[in-house]
Amino acid sequence: MTATTDLDVREGVDRETVEAVQSIGSYKYGWDTEIEMDYAPKGLNEDIVRLISAKNNEPEWMTEWRLEAYRRWLTMTEPKWAMLNYPEIDYQDQYYYARPKSMETKPKSLDEVDPKLLATYEKLGIPLNEQLILAGVETTEEGRADGRRVAVDAVFDSVSVGTTFKEELAKAGVIFCSISEAIREHPELVKKYLGSVVPQSDNYFATLNSAVFSDGSFVYIPKGVRCPMELSTYFRINAENTGQFERTLIIADKGSHVSYLEGCTAPKRDTHQLHAAVVEIVVLEDAEVKYSTVQNWYPGDEEGKGGIYNFVTKRADCREARAKVMWTQVETGSAITWKYPSCILRGEESQGEFYSIAIANNHQQADTGTKMIHLGRNTRSRIVSKGISAGRAQNTYRGLVTMHPRATNSRNYTQCDSLLIGDQCGAHTVPYIEVKNTSSRVEHEATTSKVDDDQLFYCRQRGMDEEEAVALVVNGFCREVLQALPMEFAMEAQALVAISLEGSVG
Amino acid sequence: MLKIDNLHVKLEEEDKQILKGLSLEVPAGQVHAIMGPNGSGKSTLSYVLSGRDGYEVTEGSATLDGESLLDMEPEERAAAGLFLAFQYPVEIPGVGNMTFLRTAVNAQRKARGEAELSSGDFLKVVRAKAAELQISPEMLKRPVNVGFSGGEKKRNEILQMAMLEPRMCIMDETDSGLDVDAMRLVSDGVNALRSPDRSFLVITHYQRLLNHIQPDVVHIMANGRIVKSGGPELALQVEQEGYGDLLAEVG
Numbered sequence: 222m223t224a225t226t227d228l229d230v231r232e233g234v235d236r237e238t239v240e241a242v243q244s245i246g247s248y249k250y251g252w253d254t255e256i257e258m259d260y261a262p263k264g265l266n267e268d269i270v271r272l273i274s275a276k277n278n279e280p281e282w283m284t285e286w287r288l289e290a291y292r293r294w295l296t297m298t299e300p301k302w303a304m305l306n307y308p309e310i311d312y313q314d315q316y317y318y319a320r321p322k323s324m325e326t327k328p329k330s331l332d333e334v335d336p337k338l339l340a341t342y343e344k345l346g347i348p349l350n351e352q353l354i355l356a357g358v359e360t361t362e363e364g365r366a367d368g369r370r371v372a373v374d375a376v377f378d379s380v381s382v383g384t385t386f387k388e389e390l391a392k393a394g395v396i397f398c399s400i401s402e403a404i405r406e407h408p409e410l411v412k413k414y415l416g417s418v419v420p421q422s423d424n425y426f427a428t429l430n431s432a433v434f435s436d437g438s439f440v441y442i443p444k445g446v447r448c449p450m451e452l453s454t455y456f457r458i459n460a461e462n463t464g465q466f467e468r469t470l471i472i473a474d475k476g477s478h479v480s481y482l483e484g485c486t487a488p489k490r491d492t493h494q495l496h497a498a499v500v501e502i503v504v505l506e507d508a509e510v511k512y513s514t515v516q517n518w519y520p521g522d523e524e525g526k527g528g529i530y531n532f533v534t535k536r537a538d539c540r541e542a543r544a545k546v547m548w549t550q551v552e553t554g555s556a557i558t559w560k561y562p563s564c565i566l567r568g569e570e571s572q573g574e575f576y577s578i579a580i581a582n583n584h585q586q587a588d589t590g591t592k593m594i595h596l597g598r599n600t601r602s603r604i605v606s607k608g609i610s611a612g613r614a615q616n617t618y619r620g621l622v623t624m625h626p627r628a629t630n631s632r633n634y635t636q637c638d639s640l641l642i643g644d645q646c647g648a649h650t651v652p653y654i655e656v657k658n659t660s661s662r663v664e665h666e667a668t669t670s671k672v673d674d675d676q677l678f679y680c681r682q683r684g685m686d687e688e689e690a691v692a693l694v695v696n697g698f699c700r701e702v703l704q705a706l707p708m709e710f711a712m713e714a715q716a717l718v719a720i721s722l723e724g725s726v727g
Numbered sequence: 728m729l730k731i732d733n734l735h736v737k738l739e740e741e742d743k744q745i746l747k748g749l750s751l752e753v754p755a756g757q758v759h760a761i762m763g764p765n766g767s768g769k770s771t772l773s774y775v776l777s778g779r780d781g782y783e784v785t786e787g788s789a790t791l792d793g794e795s796l797l798d799m800e801p802e803e804r805a806a807a808g809l810f811l812a813f814q815y816p817v818e819i820p821g822v823g824n825m826t827f828l829r830t831a832v833n834a835q836r837k838a839r840g841e842a843e844l845s846s847g848d849f850l851k852v853v854r855a856k857a858a859e860l861q862i863s864p865e866m867l868k869r870p871v872n873v874g875f876s877g878g879e880k881k882r883n884e885i886l887q888m889a890m891l892e893p894r895m896c897i898m899d900e901t902d903s904g905l906d907v908d909a910m911r912l913v914s915d916g917v918n919a920l921r922s923p924d925r926s927f928l929v930i931t932h933y934q935r936l937l938n939h940i941q942p943d944v945v946h947i948m949a950n951g952r953i954v955k956s957g958g959p960e961l962a963l964q965v966e967q968e969g970y971g972d973l974l975a976e977v978g
Binding site for chain 1: 826
């Protein structure tokens with residue numbers, strides 16, 4: 222790429238932000254789809270767990286695995302160490318399974334999927350038609366030129382509606398399907414890896430997920446294969462009072478490579494909704510996985526009414542030498558965010574990276590960060606976290622870096638920056654660092670700053686209105702992380718940064 | 728062009744009167760210089776005209792081509808053609824200089840109901856204007872004013888002025904912190920922008936800037952008012968004698 226086009230593209234991306242601020246109102250995914258649903262009875266017990274397993278036509282071993290998790294969950298208590306304040310969750314007052322009626326017999330192809338569901342994704346800008354590419358991409362000449370395509374697994378409440386490009390991916394040996402399908406079709410892989418990164422007993426929410434997860438995505442990239450396109454899963458919570466518990470399992474075999482995108486939205490509802498997901502990634506020798514999330518669950522209204530409670534366990538295991546994983550997340554949604562995508566750096570010279578933007582506005586609360594567990598020699602990790610608080614929001618970075626005795630000559634670099642907008646919000650940084658050998662090095666830098674009135678006045682004197690000015694300054698603050706995102710997400714993320722902060726000034 | 732009449736301004740926070748009945752008129756195409764001792768209210772005048780928070784106008788008016796400036800938001804004043812070259816240009820980390828410029832240019836075009844400049848057209852114009860001010864392409868990519876030297880910051884202000892093509896340019900001590908070469912570059916940049924329908928209000932402590940940018944009128948400001956106006960020779964007099972005699976003369 223020449224310097225000129227590079228600049229043009231970046232210019233284009235930045236301009237998108239500014240346009241997005243002007244053209245889009247507040248949370249734009251807040252509408253719902255009217256569709257007939259099948260619910261499991263409200264509440265949680267062993268029968269519900271069996272019912273979910275039966276709805277997915279699961280083999281006996283899977284049902285047992287779930288029940289084991291459920292029994293374990295009953296003995297556990299909800300963790301309270303996060304800097305989050307929310308009323309007691311009544312786990313019996315939720316639906317644990319909601320499926321569109323039309324999905325009762327799984328459609329054989331996307332052509333058979335209920336048009337209402339297809340229309341829902343179309344409205345969200347998620348193409349389930351293989352001729353189309355992700356919304357936002359066609360606006361750059363870059364995207365058009367190399368015709369980037371993205372395979373999508375669309376999850377609606379408790380079920381996967383469909384997965385695109387399956388055949389083309391299969392030709393490359395890549396398996397990309399819903400996890401319920403993987404349990405039926407590829408039991409040997411699922412048995413070997415499910416729960417191997419996030420064990421059933423890992424934590425309260427992960428254990429709950431192990432018992433009741435209804436769907437999610439499964440990815441297997443065979444040895445030496447570079448996945449021919451980006452893979453993505455789009456999660457949509459539609460039904461009311463329904464929790465979404467998805468489970469994603471990604472396996473990158475030796476020398477393989479994949480970039481995976483995850484998007485999430487939900488309608489505006491007055492009541493809080495529970496989302497407890499688990500993502501497990503296994504990275505073998507010389508393989509590389511890039512996992513990017515734009516989390517845009519409904520954050521609740523200005524008074525803090527409604528919104529998603531998001532309790533997520535995401536972990537990657539760099540199991541063998543030179544394995545590499547990179548988490549990039551843009552967290553703009555949810556009333557409550559409890560999420561620490563982590564890397565276990567087991568293989569020698571394996572690498573973990575975590576890039577994060579967490580925005581909390583109005584009454585949102587975010588407690589998010591990462592864990593870098595260095596077990597192997599010469600392992601490397603890098604953390605870049607940008608937290609932005611506005612309104613009355615509380616934003617906490619919580620991170621753990623640990624160097625085990627055998628992880629000699631390992632390195633970590635952590636940079637945590639917080640930006641405050643207004644004087645009623647809070648930013649907190651809670652880093653835990655443990656070094657148990659003498660040859661490793663850990664660096665931690667942290668800053669806290671405010672959006673400066675002088676910066677805003679400077680922008681406005683040059684002709685930008687106040688919201689445009691805030692968007693520009695905040696995007697500048699997040700730049701390092703935005704640049705780590707794939708092009709498809711970079712634009713959406715920039716726009717989101719602007720939208721999420723709407724009404725935060727003035 | 729710019730007409731200020733009996734302007735009284737106080738600081739909002741400390742109830743302190745800064746401007747005490749300032750009147751001034753800058754006709755189209757002219758360059759007016761304002762000189763005055765520290766604390767006479769020169770910077771306050773530039774901030775009040777451009778709409779910065781923290782000041783309260785208690786009396787008087789300021790108009791640009793007959794339109795009252797004081798009722799407008801800062802960005803509306805910018806779109807109306809008012810530009811302030813800052814004494815201390817502000818750093819915006821992570822925002823490319825080029826992105827900033829283009830966002831500003833297009834925001835103003837949009838406010839005036841004009842079409843946005845395409846990426847290609849914008850690049851062509853900005854590169855040509857930057858070259859005249861000896862601003863390298865690399866400096867255009869760097870974040871706004873971050874790590875810029877004093878001279879680079881001021882040249883960057885003039886580049887913004889050249890790109891935005893304002894009708895009324897206020898320069899607040901643009902010469903402060905400049906070496907001789909940088910001063911020449913900045914002055915050449917300003918002189919290139921002089922035209923019959925563009926006016927300048929140049930605030931400075933030193934006469935030497937006025938050797939490069941020839942003013943039509945020089946005003947002496949003291950204690951919140953214009954106390955004396957004259958030709959370029961007035962600036963020379965200040966340079967040689969200081970403000971003491973002059974101020975004594977006007978009481």
